[in-house]
Amino acid sequence: MSADTSPAIELRGASKTFRTPSGGLHTAVRGLDLTVGRGEFVAVVGPTGCGKSTTLTLVSGLEEPTEGEVLVAGAPVAGVGDKVGFVFQQDATFPWRTVLSNVMAGPRFRGVPKAEAKQKAREWLARVGLAAFEDRYPHQLSGGQRKRVALAATFVNDPEILLMDEPFSALDVQTRALMSDELLELWEGTGASVVFVTHDLEESIALADKVVVMTAGPATVKHIFDIDLPRPRKVESVRLEPRFIEIYREIWESLGEEVRITRERGAAHVA
Amino acid sequence: MSPEVISASAPVDTSKQPGRAESRARAARRRKAVVLVARVLLLVAVLGLWEALSRAKVIDPFNFSMPSKVWDQIYTWITHGTALGSLGEQIWVTLQEALLGWVIGVAAGVVFGIALGRIAFLADVLGPYIKVLNSIPRIVLAPIFVIWFGLGPSSKIASAVVLVFFPVFFNAFQGAREVDRNLVSNARILGASDRRVTLQVVIPSATSWIFTSLHVSFGFALIGAIVGEYIGATKGVGLLVAQSQGTFNAAGVYAAMVILAVVALVAEGLLTFAERRIFRWKATDSGH
Numbered sequence: 001m002s003a004d005t006s007p008a009i010e011l012r013g014a015s016k017t018f019r020t021p022s023g024g025l026h027t028a029v030r031g032l033d034l035t036v037g038r039g040e041f042v043a044v045v046g047p048t049g050c051g052k053s054t055t056l057t058l059v060s061g062l063e064e065p066t067e068g069e070v071l072v073a074g075a076p077v078a079g080v081g082d083k084v085g086f087v088f089q090q091d092a093t094f095p096w097r098t099v100l101s102n103v104m105a106g107p108r109f110r111g112v113p114k115a116e117a118k119q120k121a122r123e124w125l126a127r128v129g130l131a132a133f134e135d136r137y138p139h140q141l142s143g144g145q146r147k148r149v150a151l152a153a154t155f156v157n158d159p160e161i162l163l164m165d166e167p168f169s170a171l172d173v174q175t176r177a178l179m180s181d182e183l184l185e186l187w188e189g190t191g192a193s194v195v196f197v198t199h200d201l202e203e204s205i206a207l208a209d210k211v212v213v214m215t216a217g218p219a220t221v222k223h224i225f226d227i228d229l230p231r232p233r234k235v236e237s238v239r240l241e242p243r244f245i246e247i248y249r250e251i252w253e254s255l256g257e258e259v260r261i262t263r264e265r266g267a268a269h270v271a
Numbered sequence: 272m273s274p275e276v277i278s279a280s281a282p283v284d285t286s287k288q289p290g291r292a293e294s295r296a297r298a299a300r301r302r303k304a305v306v307l308v309a310r311v312l313l314l315v316a317v318l319g320l321w322e323a324l325s326r327a328k329v330i331d332p333f334n335f336s337m338p339s340k341v342w343d344q345i346y347t348w349i350t351h352g353t354a355l356g357s358l359g360e361q362i363w364v365t366l367q368e369a370l371l372g373w374v375i376g377v378a379a380g381v382v383f384g385i386a387l388g389r390i391a392f393l394a395d396v397l398g399p400y401i402k403v404l405n406s407i408p409r410i411v412l413a414p415i416f417v418i419w420f421g422l423g424p425s426s427k428i429a430s431a432v433v434l435v436f437f438p439v440f441f442n443a444f445q446g447a448r449e450v451d452r453n454l455v456s457n458a459r460i461l462g463a464s465d466r467r468v469t470l471q472v473v474i475p476s477a478t479s480w481i482f483t484s485l486h487v488s489f490g491f492a493l494i495g496a497i498v499g500e501y502i503g504a505t506k507g508v509g510l511l512v513a514q515s516q517g518t519f520n521a522a523g524v525y526a527a528m529v530i531l532a533v534v535a536l537v538a539e540g541l542l543t544f545a546e547r548r549i550f551r552w553k554a555t556d557s558g559h
Contacts, residue, residue, distance in 0.1 A: 035474035062456055082457050096475045096552040104374065105471075109462035137552040 006074030007191035008161055009036040009059055014068035015218075016054050030218040030247060033066070041187065045205030045255055046214030047262035053089075054195040055219070056163045060084050069195065072161060082110065085159030085192075087167040088130040093138040093149050100125065100134035102149055105139065106157040124152040145174040148182070155186055162187070162194045169198070170192045180207060180235040188232065205247055206235045216261040223254045248269045332442050336521040338377025354514060357504060358530075365496050365508040366534060368424050371430020373492035373548040379432070380439025380483055380488075388447025388477075389469055401440070409433045410498060427504065431495030435488040442484035457525045479553075489538050493531060 014032040017025050028051035036042050046052050057063040058070050061080040062211065070077045072084070093102050100121055108119035125131050128148040138146055147167065167183075168176045180203060187194060198204050204211050211225045227247060229238055231235055308390040318338045324330045332340075355361060387394040387401075414431040420426035445515035450473050458472045484496050500509025515523025 059459060062459065075534075080462075082462060085461060086456060086460040088453050092453045093452075094458075094475070098552075105458070106461035109458070109464075109467055122476070139553065159448060162327065164315050216457070 006071070006143075007035045008040070008073060009034070009195065010037045010069075010071040010074075011035075011055070012069040013057070014055075014058055014065040014070055014072070016051075016063065017066045018056060026217040029058070029220065031220050034212065034221055036193050037116045038193055039189070039191045039195065041208045042210045042212060043196045043198060043208035043250075044046065044212045044214060045198060045201055045258045046219060047216050047255075048199055050214050050258070051219035052199075052214055053165050054088070056165050056195060056197055059165055060086050062086075063217060082157075084164045085149055085154040085161040087154050087158055087162070087164045089144055089166045089169060091143075091150075091170075092249050093146055093153070096137050097137075098134065099130060099138070099149050101142070103152045104136070104155055105151055110157070120156050121152070128152045128182065130140070130203050130247070141268040144171055144179060147171065147179060150181065151179075151186065155190065158190070159192055162190075162192045164194065164196045167196075169200075176203075177235045184231075184233065184235075185206070190260045201222065201248060201251060202239060203235075204253070205244060206233060206238050207232075211251055213251060216258045216265070222258065223251075225251050225254075250268070251269075274309075334521055335518070336525055340522040341525045341529065344520075344522040345529065348375045353511060354381070356556075361506060361508050361511055362530065362534065364424070364506045365493070365500065365531075368427040368496040368499070368507070369431055369454055369492040371424075371444055371488055372428040372495055373435050375489065376427070376432040376435025377439050377485065377491065377506075380436045380484075383436075384440045384443025384445075384524045385447045385469065385474060388444045389473060394444075405437050405441075413495070413498045414502055418497065424501050427496045427499030427507070427509075430499040431492040431558065434491040434495040438484045438488050438491065439481065443477055443481045446480030447473050449480070451498065479550065481548075486539065486542060489542065493535055495540075497531065502546060 011032050011034045015030045016028065017027045023181050032055065034055070041240035044052050045053065054063070058065050058071065061077045061084065065078075072081060085088075085201055089137070094105065097105065100118070103125055104114075104117045106121055112120070122131070122134070125134055128151055130148055132144060132151065133145065134142065138149065141149070150167070159191065168179050171179060184207065194208075196207060198205065201211075205227055208227055211227060213223045213225070214220065215222045225247065229241070229243060229247075321335070322337045322339060325332045352358060353361060387397060409430075412433055413426075416426040416429040420429055433472055452473050454476065455468055458468050463471065495511035496507070497512070500507035501513045504510045508531060512524055512527045515521075515527065
């Protein structure tokens with residue numbers, strides 16, 4: 001019962017400290033409180049290297065918090081669960097598998113029979129427009145196509161929670177806008193909760209219901225902005241709306257300060 | 272305006288392009304031919320010089336022999352057989368020993384390499400011992416194996432195994448360690464168990480590392496078999512070398528070397544062929 005009313009993701013005072021190779025301690029996130037409702041699309045923005053990605057690895061169960069709690073659907077995270085999908089910043093398609101086999105990997109790992117996995121994989125490949133490419137190997141595809149394979153491979157598992165770590169940052173600007181629109185379309189049918197990490201403020205406003213601004217590292221939540229732009233949205237056109245520009249200005253006031261702090265620290269390091 | 276400009280310049284371009292492409296192709300072909308001719312000339316020059324110096328007694332023909340005598344020896348072995356039986360049988364015996372040693376060494380190297388690469392505890396416990404074993408010059412183990420396993424093929428197989436194991440082991444270990452962490456994380460998120468990660472992520476990505484070592488290690492397997500036979504055997508190309516040496520037949524030693532070189536080259540070719548088949552998923556430019 002409580003699982004139905006509890007939020008999709010809850011971080012309570014979560015901190016993560018890593019041991020650096022030189023033996024020192026590096027705190028990536030500190031005292032992080034964040035709640036993501038069911039079906040909500042939350043974008044996390046912050047200066048580069050502030051620990052945004054660490055937040056995702058905590059939610060995914062790939063890493064454990066040093067302090068605090070991470071709850072998914074009301075239950076504490078223990079290891080990698082089967083509710084979570086993760087789209088990585090770098091290419092994470094398996095280069096020795098064909099496109100179809102890559103998309104089948106998730107269901108096969110989870111014990112779905114081969115024929116059923118193949119059918120599901122073909123459906124998702126058709127949805128991302130790669131039906132004709134199922135026999136190719138990843139190295140034969142463009143960067144955008146590989147990203148589509150990654151999206152299909154993630155969505156085919158029907159994740160309740162979708163974690164995305166700057167997924168489109170390696171793509172060129174036009175492909176990026178296209179992929180953002182496709183992501184919104186794919187997501188709108190699933191009802192999944194999304195945490196989308198980016199350092200691109202425009203991208204975050206265009207996609208999300210809520211934009212979370214992080215402080216310069218160690219990261220913690222600085223401010224949360226509600227984005228009241230109507231859906232369905234088209235990334236390219238929503239950018240030109242006056243309300244969008246208003247929101248952008250408002251959030252940048254908050255984010256810009258953190259970016260400046262990070263930059264000054266970087267300069268101090270160089271000097 | 273602009274379409275006219277394009278159409279005006281286009282015929283110039285198209286008339287230029289094929290001519291240039293053709294001359295470039297011709298130059299490439301000519302370079303290939305020159306390289307081939309130079310290669311053959313170099314071989315002829317070296318063999319001719321050897322033959323001439325030996326015939327003129329500048330170098331001692333008894334010790335150094337000469338290409339024509341080496342060829343005669345190979346020819347005699349092929350047509351009349353060796354003192355040990357037919358030449359084919361000797362090659363087959365050596366090849367069998369080398370192959371068996373190679374397969375066992377590769378299998379053990381891959382299994383241990385992947386296991387230690389994946390299980391940090393094992394690597395920490397066994398690491399120093401493996402380093403110690405690796406620092407032993409393994410050729411000196413061959414006489415010990417002859418004592419342990421006798422004159423039959425098992426002593427040769429054993430010395431091939433110890434030579435093959437280490438390069439394969441270290442490459443498999445390195446390959447398992449250097450797996451892209453993104454791929455491992457991705458597989459775990461997609462629902463793969465530890466066993467699946469090992470079988471379907473670590474092993475496939477370590478294969479290119481393992482294959483590099485396979486090329487070198489087949490040569491090592493041959494060396495192991497030959498040295499084993501040289502020290503004590505009843506059959507094989509190594510014994511042929513030992514016998515030729517014992518009867519002061521320098522041509523025989525060289526002839527055995529030539530035969531071994533041919534065998535090694537053929538094996539290398541087969542391996543390269545297999546590699547191309549297995550690594551279809553790799554971009555062709557990095558596959559070379």
